[in-house]
Amino acid sequence: MADYDIFELGDVVLQSGLTLRDAKLAYKTYGNLNSRRGNAILFPTFYGGQHTQNEPMIGEGRALDPQRYFIIIPNMFGNGLSSSPSNTPPPYDRARFPPVTLYDNVMCQHRLVTEKFGIARLALVTGFSMGAQQTFHWGALFPDQVERILPWCGSARTSRHNFVFLEGVKAALTADDAWQGGWYDKPPSKGLRAMARVYAGWFVSQAFYREAAYVQMGAASLEDFLIMQEGRRLSGDANNFLAMLWSWQRADISANTIYHGDFSKALGGITAKAMVMPSRTDLYFPPEDNEWEVCHMPNAEYRPIPSIWGHMAGSPGANPVDTAFIDHALKELLAR
């Protein structure tokens, strides 16, 4: 039995001009909406993640406390629960799944929030990695409907370097002939494993490996850690990974008819109280990019996470110290 709900979006015309027909937004809520509808928090998912992987941040005594807040986790398109290559019927199935931007994602999430729940204003939007990118989008696209944002380990626009890192991931996955241009019947497992090995260099830091921090994750050795990563990718779907990767590569809060590509203006449009939290050692969402963004945001604080876990510092529950650091910041921001 599924532990989540589906919001039926109907036919969604995307930024690309294609139509995601009978689009489905899978979501899960935690806690109760209060009578003023003023305690809602939106917490979008990250690359390859589903709502369950956000859950380590939610709980009694935590910032995201369901006793106090009504927390909504919308699953990103392409993640296998919301409309994705793996679950969409022909003709838009598999390799033909239409390109979906984070703008498209956020527009559909907005419908969920307003049409389904009648929420006019969110107390907070927050998220990790691509979830952080969606958070930035919310801030720029709906400034009057978002009181606070706390994006961590993600940027308002995917940098060129980040784009190139993803080109490598994509090239490794699609180098496997078994991928068949997306029309595989059996998963391209060699490509998925290659993708995992490429990723492994990026999503933690040099210092993480120097100090063999993977042992804390239950890996017996470096190679054991790499094979654990292969397992994570093998459990996913190649076209789904590629669909989300496409969304990631094009993430840009200004790529829409509101800001017309004026990135500084879009950042200036984020009037919510903001706390922007990179990991100090993140290799693809490096702190410098966030630092620049914060300079262009009217109400933002820049607060790096002092971690050697690289990007993974922000992965919900990856390690207790960094998770507590982020939780503490969330509490502080919610108290403002």
Added chain:
Amino acid sequence: MADYDIFELGDVVLQSGLTLRDAKLAYKTYGNLNSRRGNAILFPTFYGGQHTQNEPMIGEGRALDPQRYFIIIPNMFGNGLSSSPSNTPPPYDRARFPPVTLYDNVMCQHRLVTEKFGIARLALVTGFSMGAQQTFHWGALFPDQVERILPWCGSARTSRHNFVFLEGVKAALTADDAWQGGWYDKPPSKGLRAMARVYAGWFVSQAFYREAAYVQMGAASLEDFLIMQEGRRLSGDANNFLAMLWSWQRADISANTIYHGDFSKALGGITAKAMVMPSRTDLYFPPEDNEWEVCHMPNAEYRPIPSIWGHMAGSPGANPVDTAFIDHALKELLAR
């Protein structure tokens, strides 16, 4: 007509216990050995590079001035000129090319230097990247025969993170079925292209892309730059790349019967006057590793290259500013 010479090594028993039969060391010299045989400089090659790619550092008025010094460039095994998968006859051809360590390389180079040229003491050993790693080996293995070393953008031992980055490169290349476990007749071009895309995220820095520095290299756009990189890899041989990658992953100046894996002791054994130069923004030979190494070397100075070009800051002639910075340091060290 070849612009280099071959030193016939005969049958070389490798650290692995395998024998590289009729092994060939391709080399080129510049300038003349003086009567005291005291002006010799050894300048080993880098990953995928051949002697010609070291040449931008050599010339009148430069530190490596053939008017003054006798400069020897030995080509690394696996680079297509010295014994390599691509040029070795059966049974040790192609996928069966034996694993060669940098220790093996340096032992053979030592024979070239002593047997062929009768040089008892080198004025300098220097090199970039894997050339730097060979330089460190020279310092540790032949402390009495090396007056100075200047390794740049390379470490004395390949770090775990660097190993993982290379796992990604290897996985991307070998995900292509056309690779056929190394027994291809036609090159695995899809894998070589994937390898180039993976590499592109690593060998320069985030800031290099942020500032679109690839334009200075003649690229019209980001994608144009990536396709240029594909071209570089397509012109090489997959098994050769994998052979050198194997050597790189195992680089360790203490992995031999002299130091028995005691890395600190091996660093302490480098008595030559040393200048160790990482690029400040190198993603796989990060400055921290060199900083630690220098602390364990008795006569070493740590001097980072202040560049946003990442690892490529050190690539001979890649950009005039960084090349001049390294050249200046070489002059300074040679004057000591």
